[in-house]
Amino acid sequence: MKNDLKQLFQVFYSKTHGSDGPSLMQIFARRLPDIRMNTEKLLALRFVLLAMTMVYMSSCNRASSIRSSQEHPDKPNIIFILADDLGYGDVGFNGGNKINTPVLDRLAAEGIVFTRHYAGSAVCGPSRASLMTGRHTGRSTVRGNPKWTKSGKPVDISSEDNTVAKELKKAGYRTGIVGKWALAENLGEGKPNNQGFDYFYGFNRHGPAHHYYPEKIWENDNHIRLEGNVMMDKIGRYSQDLFTQKALDFIDRESKNPFFLYLAYTIPHYELTIPEEQKTEYYQKNWPLRKLKMGHYRNDENGHVTYASMVTRMDKDIGLILSKLEELGIDENTLVIFTSDNGHEYDNLKNEFFNSNGIYRGKKRDLYEGGIRMPFAARWPAEIAPGTKSDHASAFWDFLPTVCDILETRPSASTDGISYLPALTGKEQADHKYLYWEFNERKGPIQALMQEDWKLVHFVGKKYELYNLKDDPGESNDLYTDDHPEAKKLKKLMGSARTEHPEFPLVKRERLKR
Numbered sequence: 001m002k003n004d005l006k007q008l009f010q011v012f013y014s015k016t017h018g019s020d021g022p023s024l025m026q027i028f029a030r031r032l033p034d035i036r037m038n039t040e041k042l043l044a045l046r047f048v049l050l051a052m053t054m055v056y057m058s059s060c061n062r063a064s065s066i067r068s069s070q071e072h073p074d075k076p077n078i079i080f081i082l083a084d085d086l087g088y089g090d091v092g093f094n095g096g097n098k099i100n101t102p103v104l105d106r107l108a109a110e111g112i113v114f115t116r117h118y119a120g121s122a123v124c125g126p127s128r129a130s131l132m133t134g135r136h137t138g139r140s141t142v143r144g145n146p147k148w149t150k151s152g153k154p155v156d157i158s159s160e161d162n163t164v165a166k167e168l169k170k171a172g173y174r175t176g177i178v179g180k181w182a183l184a185e186n187l188g189e190g191k192p193n194n195q196g197f198d199y200f201y202g203f204n205r206h207g208p209a210h211h212y213y214p215e216k217i218w219e220n221d222n223h224i225r226l227e228g229n230v231m232m233d234k235i236g237r238y239s240q241d242l243f244t245q246k247a248l249d250f251i252d253r254e255s256k257n258p259f260f261l262y263l264a265y266t267i268p269h270y271e272l273t274i275p276e277e278q279k280t281e282y283y284q285k286n287w288p289l290r291k292l293k294m295g296h297y298r299n300d301e302n303g304h305v306t307y308a309s310m311v312t313r314m315d316k317d318i319g320l321i322l323s324k325l326e327e328l329g330i331d332e333n334t335l336v337i338f339t340s341d342n343g344h345e346y347d348n349l350k351n352e353f354f355n356s357n358g359i360y361r362g363k364k365r366d367l368y369e370g371g372i373r374m375p376f377a378a379r380w381p382a383e384i385a386p387g388t389k390s391d392h393a394s395a396f397w398d399f400l401p402t403v404c405d406i407l408e409t410r411p412s413a414s415t416d417g418i419s420y421l422p423a424l425t426g427k428e429q430a431d432h433k434y435l436y437w438e439f440n441e442r443k444g445p446i447q448a449l450m451q452e453d454w455k456l457v458h459f460v461g462k463k464y465e466l467y468n469l470k471d472d473p474g475e476s477n478d479l480y481t482d483d484h485p486e487a488k489k490l491k492k493l494m495g496s497a498r499t500e501h502p503e504f505p506l507v508k509r510e511r512l513k514r
Contacts (some may be wrong), residue, residue, distance in 0.1 A: 010189045024268040029462070039356075075171070075258035076380065076406065077325075079251075080399070082262070082317060083311075084124065084180060084209075084269035084453040085364055087344030087356030090311055091200050091375045094428050098354050099308045100281070104338060104377060105321035111336075111379030112388045112424060119342045120396035122364060122371040122439050125168055125182055125206065127341045127396060128264070132195070134400030134415030137270050137438045138498030142362030146185045146206060148441050149503040157183050162413035164400045165196030165260065171407045174198055174254040177265030178247045193220055202247040202264065203250045209266050210297060212239045212273050234273055234298050239266065240310075255328045262404075263321070267314040270345065271297035273304045279309045290353070335406070335424075336379040337399075343371040361475045367448040367457055368475050383425050392423040393450065395435050434490075436497040439507065445506040448495045456480075456490035460506050463493070 010346045022225070062321075088094055091101045093108035121137050129135075129142035141161055146154035157163070166173040176199035177192050184190035185202040192200040201219050203209035208216070211231045217222050217239070229236030247263050272292060282305040290303035300306040325331040344356035345364040362368030376394075378384060383452025398417035402409060405419035416436075423429040434451040445460040454471035466480035466487050480487055 004109075012419060018417060028279060029392050035222035040380070041278065049178035070393070076212075076382070077169070077259050077261075077330060078173075078234060078403065078406070079261045079263060079321065079336045080131075081321070081336065081338045082128075082264045083314060083338075083340040084266045084341035085342065085345045086311065086375065087358070087363070088269055088345065088360060088370070088373050088375050089355050089358030090125070090268075090344060091377075094139045094358060094375050095352070095378060096358075099309065099311045101315045103315045103322065104375075107318070107322070107379045108377035109336060109337065110381070110386045111377060111384045112390060114376040114378075114394055114420075114423070117339060117374050117391045118435060119340070119372045119374050119438075121437060122342050122366055123441070124180075124269075124341045126439075128181075129157055129183055131341075131396040131399055131500070132165070133157060133161045134164075134397050134411060134413075134417045136395070136397050136416045136437050136497075137239065138276075138434050141501075143185060143438065143504035144440055148509060150505060150509065151197065151503060153503075154340050155503050156188065157195065158187050159189040159194065161195070162400070162411065163195045165192075165262070165410060167196075167400065167404055167407070167409070168458075169196045169408065172258060173506060174257045174259045174400050176200070176250045176259070177262040177264065178202055178250065178255070178282060179262075180266050181264065182206045182209060183317070188240075191221070197262075197406075198252060202243065203476060203491060204264075210269065210271060212266070212271065213237070215230075217242070230372055232298060238275060239315060242272075242319065251321070251324050252326070255330055265314055266319075268307055268310045268344075268346065271299050272303060272310065273298060274306055274309050274313060274497075278313055280303050281312065290348075291363075307354070332381045335378065335383075337376070337378045339374045339376045341374075343373075349438055358473055364425045365400040365443060368437055369444050369469070369473065372437060372448075380424070380425055386467045388426065389425045392429050393432060393435060394420045395432075434493050434497070436494070438498060438504075440504065440506065440509055445508065447494055447498075447506070449490050449497060450495065451490060454486045454490060456487060456494060458491075458494060461508070466490070 037098045051331060057093055089096050092105040093113055104241050112244060120127035123145050124141065125145040126137050126142050129140050130137060133140055141157050142155055149155055154306055169175050177197050179202045181202060183202050187204060191204055202217065204218055208214055211235045213231050213236050214231050215229045215231050216225050226237060226333050243265060250261055278453065287304045291301055292299035292303045301483050325334050327478060343364045347354045347356035350375045357363055357370030359486060360369035360373055362370035364371055368399055386475065399505060401411055401415050401417045402419045402421050405421040418430055437448045439446050447458040453468050455467045457465040464480050464487065466484060467475045468479065
């Protein structure tokens with residue numbers, strides 16, 4: 001009996017330490033005919049075998065878990081790429097056929113496309129605030145661009161606001177933003193380094209971000225002069241070049257750590273300009289001339305060629321980012337998201353050339369779909385199935401809870417969002433009770449609220465409009481009546497969707513000069 005147990009234990013030990021050869025059960029089966037024992041000894045042997053098997057299975061599970069952890073690290077890198085004023089229909093993966101975007105189309109094909117992803121607002125400041133803080137414009141700190149406050153003084157995000165970068169920094173990430181921040185007009189607590197970012201290169205304010213040959217740029221808290229740049233004459237280093245290089249440098253520098261990079265390009269926001277040698281592809285198409293003027297924006301003359309060239313240039317630079325991830329061997333476990341901050345501004349709705357808003361109505365500064373429905377593609381080879389689409393209705397204020405879901409934590413402060421991680425990874429996705437926006441520039445104040453396929457648009461003090469987006473995605477058939485059951489329901493929700501903000505009341509305002 002002792003010798004039999006000894007042999008079985010030796011086999012058990014060798015198997016739990018990686019030795020090849022027959023299994024424990026195989027050895028026992030071979031020896032069983034030779035083992036003669038009474039009932040008491042047999043029961044004892046069974047007990048020993050059961051205990052050894054449980055330990056063995058536990059050891060295997062631990063080893064499997066360790067291997068899985070090594071192959072798929074717990075903390076993926078996250079890169080969020082934001083275009084500026086790019087329309088839903090400006091990219092190939094949404095049906096655009098005039099502007100070449102092969103890299104973005106590949107990113108979409110290798111990952112997922114969201115067909116109902118919404119910006120935080122119809123202009124950039126409040127949209128970016130929503131992205132960073134997880135709050136929609138009915139509850140966020142920043143609800144309008146700088147000169148559209150009641151006092152005329154800009155409102156920035158505050159030290160009390162939670163941000164995506166703060167959440168990730170607490171989780172051990174290195175955090176960086178390159179490009180347009182535009183949430184620190186007062187150059188105070190709203191600056192990126194005060195909002196959870198370890199590294200910043202770009203524009204704190206809106207105005208300087210309007211130009212592609214800036215004479216000064218921020219790197220962390222240093223305002224650096226770009227020697228040789230003359231903004232008015234469009235001479236020197238093109239800001240798109242600088243942003244892409246700084247992004248590549250950040251990835252190189254932080255590739256051994258989990259990192260978050262917010263790459264906020266300024267393309268294709270006005271001014272529309274790009275070095276002449278980068279326009280060759282589109283000059284050959286002999287498009288009609290849309291002549292642009294120079295003023296505050298130092299536009300190039302040929303609008304169509306310049307606009308398309310800028311978008312394709314951004315696409316190529318995103319290709320450099322993806323290639324860098326592959327070169328460093330971190331491609332598999334890096335989530336890359338691409339979208340735009342609000343609808344397009346360039347394409348003329350009365351004489352559309354690019355069809356930048358696709359089938360949707362409106363553009364920048366509208367709360368119709370063309371102003372807030374964004375192109376969205378995400379790639380994460382370790383987790384996202386290629387070639388997939390989702391019609392889940394998501395919004396900028398979902399990004400912060402999505403990041404927390406990836407980290408398996410809860411947001412440190414309340415948000416208006418829900419995680420869209422399940423939709424990204426092909427799992428069952430919860431829906432919003434509703435999505436809400438408000439906007440108050442020249443056309444304002446306007447509110448919009450969407451629940452499932454129904455959308456209510458309210459021109460405050462004037463009228464309501466009601467659309468069924470499933471039947472009428474172009475919002476051409478207004479179904480509103482005072483007694484329409486959906487209108488009644490959405491009006492009630494709209495009444496409770498916002499909190500008051502002293503600088504952003506829903507009353508008619510004119511833009512004030514500072």
